[in-house]
Each structure stands twice: as structure tokens, then as C-alpha cells.
Amino acid sequence: MPKSVLIIDDDAGIADALSLLLGQEGYEVRVASDGGMALELLEAQPRPQMILLDLSMPGMDGYAFLRRKQQSDALARIPTFVMSAGDMDFALKELHVSGWLRKPIKLEALQQLLRKERLITNPALFV
């Protein structure tokens, strides 16, 4: 069964490029343009194994999404990584997120993250 990732970003270009890159590596990718849409997608099974989240979005932003996500035990367990241009190390605990990816996202950083989350099943991935 392919590993799945949910991308939450209002920038369609970033979301599309990321999902294309991950899709090419065999991941099943779903995209939401804001937190509200992401919560709707998360109601369906199977749930993703990882979430990549932008914080600044119109509609329900990343902060509000994280608060709602924490209210559900099932959703709180899904590792979530914030995509941010600024250093987020100081806020990880408070936001209840597993880590962050610096924007603009580099292929190597994404690869490292997937390895860390044991989401790389194909040894030839990204090679």
C-alpha cells in the first residue's frame, strides 16, 4: 500500500509541485488549500501518515488547524511538519508539531524528513 501524505498549502503552485515530486516517488498525495478543507479530508480513511502544513493561509490557517487537530486523539497522532521560511525550532512543542521544513523547500531536506519518519519504502527513492 503506498505511503500517503497530506499537503496543506494555499499556494497552488507549491502544493502541486510538491505533490508531483512526491507522487513521482510513489506516494499517495492529497492536497488541501486551507485547514477546513484538510479537516474534511482527514475524516476519510485511510488517514495520511504525515502532514505538511503551511501556517499562513486564508480561511482556517495553520495555527487554527493545529488546535483542532489536537482535539482529536486520532488526528493528534499524525506526524505534522510545518513549512516555514522562518526558524520554527522554538515553537515546535507549543504547536504540537513534529518538526519543520524550511521554505523554500529543498529536495534534500524533504528526503531527510521522509527518512526520519520512515516513510521511505523504496531504497531508490529520490536517488
Add this chain to the structure above:
Amino acid sequence: MRDATSDGPGLEEEINRRVAQNTEQMKAAIDGRDDLLSVAAHEIRTPLASLRLYLDALIKAADRGKLDPVEAGVRLRKAQRQCDRLNILLSNLLDISRSPSRKLSVVLEPLDLVVVVKAVCDRLRDQFTHQGRTLDVVTPVDQLWGDWDRMRLEQVLTNLITNAQKHAPASPVRVEIAVRGEDKVAVTVADSGPGIKPDDRDRLFKRGTQPASSGGLGLGLWIVAQIVTAFGGTIGVESEPGRGAAFTFELPRRPGPPGGS
């Protein structure tokens, strides 16, 4: 004889007051420009980041010898759209940095509005599709001619559509062309998103007065209004909180195609 010293303290106070006032104004202008540069850098970095990711994916596929020519074409067009996006952003930036006393440059040529609207929507549609949304074009006629500047007209449409895309998440967007009498045409870009508060609505098209929550350069609508005015047209918005927003611009048009009867 007049006592020169009697005016001294008053004059000195006035000079100091004016110097302080000018210094304050200059500081505010510099701060404003710094803010703009910072936001502009962020705005430019976003399409550049997508472009880079598209190229990363292409290179990986090519290195593995698994680059299907048809798929490569699709991806290259996506990368090309990010270049178009950068181009629009930079045009916006140049317009913003233009002195208010200098007129916006437009190069008028006979254009079919229906073709331009469809081309812009075709370019942007896959981003909507990817977000599970629709971008529809509604037109009562096959062609509508006028003397407009193609790049500027595309800038207006792109700014309005991407504005709806950003501020009305998950909402479908409809671009509707309407003939207004013999010599005018209207284009409406409508969404069913959260709408605009009355207080914000009044200042949407003014320079540097966008709602704080708007994010980004926040000057896209000001530029849109400038271009529409340069075409001899008008622009307005109808919106109620919770009931979406509809931006409509009206332009003068030709009665028929150039050279036609």
C-alpha cells in the same frame, strides 16, 4: 525698529517642528518601502520555490531515464506558469514603485476579450483542479473586440482570479463576460468565499490601504484599478460577509472585429 529677537523663539520652534515632521514622514516612507521589499521578496520566492520543485522532479525523472515526453510537456508547462506568475509579480512591483505622477504605460491593440479570458483561465485552471475547485468561464458570445493592452488585460484577470483563489479557499470561482450595450463589456470574477467586510470594501482599490489580514503585497487590486482606469473603464465589488465577493470591471469595446462591418 523691530526687535529681531522677539520672533526668534517662535521661528526656531516652527523650524524644529517642521524638521521633526519631515523626519517622521521620511522615516515612515522608508519603513513602508522596507516592508514592501520584505513582502515582495517573500512573494517572489514562492513561485521560484515551485519552479525549483518542478525542475527537481523533472531532473530526477530524466536521470532515471523515466521521463515520458508527454508528461515532460505537462510539467514544463507547469514550470512555465510559475515563470508567468513571476512576470506578473514583477510587473506589479514595477507599477507600485512607479511614481504616482507617472502614467501607467499601456500599448493598445485590437483584442478578442473572450480569447484572452479563456487563455488566462486555462493557464490557471489546473491549480484550481488540484485544490478540488473549479474555475469556470461563462460567456454569452464567441468573441468581443476592443482596444486593450494584452499584457495588462492578463494582469487584471490574473490578479482578480488569484485574489479569489487566495481569499476564498475551497470556493469555486466563476469568470463571467457580459455585453453592456453597444460599446461596453463587463467581466465579473465571483467566488462564494467569506466575503469582504464593508469597512475593508471601501479601501480595497486604494494604494497602501489594504486590510492587514490580506497578506502578500496587498496591492494587486490597486494595480487592477489603475489598469482598468487607463483603459477608460471602471471597477467595483459587490460583497457581503459570508456571501462571497464579485469583482466587476467594465471596459469600452469596439462594436465588432477590426476591419469588420
